[in-house]
Amino acid sequence: MTKQFLQNPSIECLDEIKLVGFRILCDGTQYVNEIPKVANQLNERLSEIKNVLNPFVQFGAFVVDSHSENQDGYWVCMQVKEYEEIPEGMVTLTVPPQKYIVWRHKGPNLKIRDAYERLHSWMEANGYERQMDKWHLERFHSWNDTENVDVELLDTVKNE
Template sequence: MGIPVTFNGIKEITEKKLVGYRVVCSDITGYGQEIPKASLLLEQRKGEIMHLVEPVHLIGAFKVTELSDEDNGYWVCYEVNEFEMIPEGMVCLMVPTQKYAVLHFKGHASQIYHVYTHLHEWINENGYKRLPEEWSLEIYSKWTETEDIVYLCDPIL
């Protein structure tokens, strides 16, 4: 496939307190347009968010299998040390400590969907079980229109 990926193995990621926007689309194709819009708006309003964790990383959170309407969507957020005075129009989300299979990807966001195939294959080949009803995380260290540097974190048992 030629997509540059590096497996980072298994990591326990501690609880994350996230503040940002929840994006909900009626079909999956809408997310490709709405998530970038939400991320740009979040970047513009970053100064309104209290208690940001430094360095600031854009974090996407979602559940592959939504068990309720509250789980539906994709959260575009920044991590905070504590929730206080959430800016108008934003939401907060608590992601509990979880064990993840982690893959590092450098490329364009449009390729991320295909990269998950590599991650899922690695999980199966190494004897782990995916937990699609738990929070998946995408932790960006760089987010631009031409290139992203992201850690894809798929919850496992």
């Protein structure tokens, strides 16, 4: 039996976030396989990234309803204090200040979608409006074992 970590969501307002890492573009069904591979690749090249704020936390970033080619895909990144000498093959992404509803998932990466469903149900029941055209984040505290990830899902909501 797989353990699920359940909690009540919290609200976070974050300042601008600077990220350095890799952008993944693939068929939607392949992200669940590609993200762990790229996360490991990023971890192997961590020493190449300057100004990393926390080497033990990786960020995923995506726009649910992207209206531009520049926003399509999924980014696997490290947060940096400032951009400096971006390593070969890596990209930068600046996420503006936003308000998030945060829900933590511990368990298989295949169950992250279920965690999002619970989060979205809670948000709807509590009157929060998702911002589908804004950056959403996933803050990974453990990503090496796909059967036991530890990730905070940061779903962007209207900042009122």
